Amino acid sequence: MTRFFAAGLFVLWGCLAATAQTAPQLASPSPVASAPSNTGVQDLLQSQSALIVASSRQTIEPAIDAIAESGLAQVQAVLQLWQDKKLVLRTSDHVFFRAEKNADGRYDLIDLDSGAMVGVADKGDLKLIKPNSGVRAMIGTALVRFQLEDPDLSIRQAAVTSIGRDPSAAALMPLRASIASETDEDLLALKRRAERLLTIRFDTDPKARVGAIEEMSADLGVDVRATLNPLLQTELQIHSSGAPTGANVAAERRIGRGIGAEDAYAALVARDLAPAALGADEIRSALEANIADGRVAGIPLAQLSDPAMRQQAYDGLVAAGLARPAPTREEMAEAVAGYRYFDIYEESSLAVTDAAETALARINRQVGFNQAADLTLDAMSLASIYFLAAIGLAITFGVMGVINMAHGEFIMMGAYTGYVVQLFISDHTLSILVAIPAAFAVTFGAGIAMERLVIRWLYNRPLETLLATFGISIALQQLAKNIFGTQARPLTAPGWLDGAWIINDVVSISYIRIAIFVLALGFLGLLLFIIRRTRLGLETRAVTQNRGMAASMGINPDRVNMLTFGLGSGIAGIAGVAIGLFAKVTSELGNDYIVQSFMTVVVGGVGSIWGTLAGAVMIGFSQKGIEWLNPSNTLAAQTYMIVLIIIFIQFRPRGIVALRGRAAGD
Template sequence: MTRFLAAGLFVLWGCVAAIAQTLPQSDSLSSDTLAPSGAALLTLLQSQSELIVASSRRTIQPAIDAIADSGLAEAQELLQLWQGKKLLLRKSDGSFFRGEKITGGEYELFDLDTGVSVGMGDKTDLKQIKPNSGVRAMIGTALVRFQLEDPDIAIRRAAVTSIKRDPSAAALLPLRASIPGETDDDLRRLKQRQERLLTIRFDLDTVARLEAINDMSGDLGVDVRATLNPLLSRAMHIDTNGPPAGANIAAEWRIDDGLTKADAYAALVERDLAPALLQQDEMKSALEAHIVAGRVAGVPLAQLSDPAMRQKAYDGLVAEGLARPAPTLQEMADAIARYRFFDIYDEPAVDVTNAAAATMARIDTDVVVNQAADLALDAISLASIYFLAAIGLAITFGVMGVINMAHGEFIMMGAYTGYVVQQIIPDHTISILVAIPAAFAVTFGAGIAMERLVIRWLYNRPLETLLATFGISIALQQLAKNVFGTQARPLTSPGWLDGAWVVNDVVSISYIRIAIFVLALGFLALLLFIIRRTRLGLETRAVTQNRSMAASMGINPDRVNMLTFGLGSGIAGIAGVAIGLFAKVTSELGNDYIVQSFMTVVVGGVGSIWGTLAGAVMIGFSQKGIEWLNPSNTLAAQTYMIVLIIIFIQFRPRGIVALRGRAAGD
């Protein structure tokens, strides 16, 4: 009977349980129902209240981590309020609010969950949470994980920039987690790069670090080298037995094989493993401290000026136990022999240091190659400037044989023409396009006037021509000072020429230099066309080859001379506009280029366009090479370059590209 009763109760209990499963459950009766997000946030804040109120940099990290790791949607906003000093604690009940100061001592309080105003609060019942700069920085680090996945790309990019500026181990995992969801390709590559760098520095997985080091092996960025260098930092370890167990040994030093006895003993003294050498100041102090009746250890004071007597007096103090004995050479040798000297890497992982060393070696090799490329680009840029400055002089000097010392002033006139045009036309792009033909026209006219008024009367009189053009040079400089003053005038380049073409962290060249190079190539092509395809070019070549024969064939040499001089002067004016874009426009601008222009013409070959180009390249590369060997003294570099050119002319007096035919013998 009892068994039947128990079975019946069991069946009845099962039916009741089944019915209960089908009934709706009240929230107030369900213990598994989660609290609202706002309540959870308030509970979290109250649980960390003591740490938050204290805001001590030494103890605040657990509170920051608790909020950041809570998974609550309001966590980011809460951290921002805390960082911005807008978080308030109501003392009466321990509740937290966002507060806005109204007037006097009252604050308007806003609910952290809904953002709705909940009334006013008196200053006496509120405590403003004011984190110091250190705590704000820690909060900022915690905010990065939210900012890395923010919908606003500007915020995401700023977060990556913040990590780059201040890398930390805490940023590694959030950064790595944000990469798969990144929608912008450029920003994703930036994140991947920073993730690789953080992995090298902070990841605990050696395999992951090795992969990251290998991935960055071809990168020449300064930040890559800055990340790898600490892995190869080392410190000297000295021990009688050997290095500590498990130490990552970089090298063991042998006396007189990379480590001198003096350096070895100095290292022992630094670590208090051997007595210090006796210094003169120490000896002097000991002698002064033990003067008795005009003597020191029996030696009269008058005799202490003698080094031997000073040593005798000090030895007497040592014998009496009043001074420290200096270590002998044998004692120093014995001390060194007792120890072994090692360099130990700060990084404990051998595989990591080996990989870092191999990667740094490859990077150093690539850096040298790229530095050579960068130097070559600089040399080509300088050569293009010298070519523009010298090509006009090459034409006049080659055709007319006139040593024009005022050629630099035509360059200066072109630069000032560009400045005047920019004062009239504020748009820098249009003004430069107008300035180039304007400078040509101004200096072309000035060149023709100079040839008609002065040069034509001095043909075949080189000394008088040199003196006359030198006087004109001084006069033009003074005229420029009177008109424009002595202050440098700006010749501003268009905005699209700002900046530089950056290949990597080693190789770069400014857009202005690229534009000048293109301009030089354009003028090379134009001059070749004029010389080879036009009547003026034909007549110019004829006069250059044989002046008398050209005149007998009906060519007017005076007209050719005039137009040629004007053409050379006009090209100098265009060179002035180009040079003024990156150099100071002053009355002395031409002085900086007249010597190089003459050297370019003479080295390249008088009267040859290709020779002028070759001379500009030779001088540009020579100057940059010498400056690279002697970077601290550019004046000495120019002096060395002139010496090299003088030596070159001794072996090839007609230049790189010498004229052929009758002109070669003139």
């Protein structure tokens, strides 16, 4: 026995010695690469090696979960390497590394646990782990839990954005866990909001979901509505008796109320609960399949062009058992009456659907109110544009009685002046500040020249004035084409006017429109000051009220006409700069505003600043209201607006604010 025991010890000792000698050879197949430490994340990867190498979406989930839930410090980095296709496997011993190509064209092997370089390998000795898009998405979901608590704020923000873009039940608990440790107030608010939305969709506790729904019922965000709407999705279910047991029934459809008889029968056919009605294709196929000796059921083919003969032939096939009979109307009605039709919520919890329905009703009311506010802002913005475009025309038309068809071209000249200024001044803020007085000066001078050279000879001759200014309009357009070409020119707004003031997901207005609104208010105040507080304004009002009496008091009507025409033209130039910030600057720019300008002046009251403002508001709100009622056809909306204005003028021909004094009777 002792001899056998000693022999056994000798054999055991030999085996241990052999293992000790061969182990280094297995762990170090290359003389330039040592083995990594066999603790930590490497052991974890080795335990899931087969699944990782296979990288199949159907089987990889346990491996990802095991790595993500291990609690090891290196897990986030390893998952990131795996997702980025930077994880490699040394084929000789199936050990995982991070590989970096060196200057020799070989690869430095970085240990995943220690981060130290532990060897060098050729490309042929390594296998790159390349997960497909589905696996990368699953890895990304696992990474979210680490990214949500990453020290880098930008990474945490990106993680929350990723959750919002692709919400999933797996992200709910990590997101909740990260809220307590979040230090950034803005990101904390985003996390809480995202957590509420995920709770509504994925939480298993109906009470928690109802609480989240009630909490978000005042939020007008599109994502909130996108989260609530699926909770109220229904499917039509058909039952031969009462309502299905345990189902969350939204409503029962009655024949003629909620569902038509034809739709009900089609639903029965789709569920194989009733035979399908005969279609023309089925009849034709049956006839073609049973042609014999040039006849079908004894009827010659030549006669089958007659629908009655085709039906007779098909009835013959039915009688012979060669085609299926069509269900009669009585049979179809009986089939429909034999079932009950229910809309069943896809969401099983009644409390959740009730809360979602209440919340959506509240949100929709608020959305409607905010849509009205947004429409009002749009209308005010459009009214300010029309006011700027028309105020110069109101001055010239009201004081001088001149129908200036070239007023739109003064707007175009102002826009082109702004463009030329920006060619020399690259700072867009400074260029706009320079362009406004420059446009006024250019169009003021052009207006005075036009009045001195043409208009002064045509006073009290409206038809000749209209034709002359129309010709000048065409000439100015052609001149602009010759100078600037037909291509639209950019008039770039300053950077601080980019974007929009976003109040919520429903109400917003661009900063350019706000600036134009402020500019319009500024000009309203300036013109009121000029008209009421300056000598020019006094003389202008005097000429407007009674031209002869003003001349007898020492006022020069010709001088007033010249300065007034120049002032109106200069204001049109400033309007051109403002309009050019959001519209295309072309030679036809004025054509888009001349009609609206005349309508604004006529509706508001000729010669009245307040009337021009009232007319701009009326036209702006009318146009936006009609466009809201008929959003698919803007041209039709403008046509309807013109019709409304014509009707309005029939009842108030002098406009909203009519002139007072003797001029009112002229």
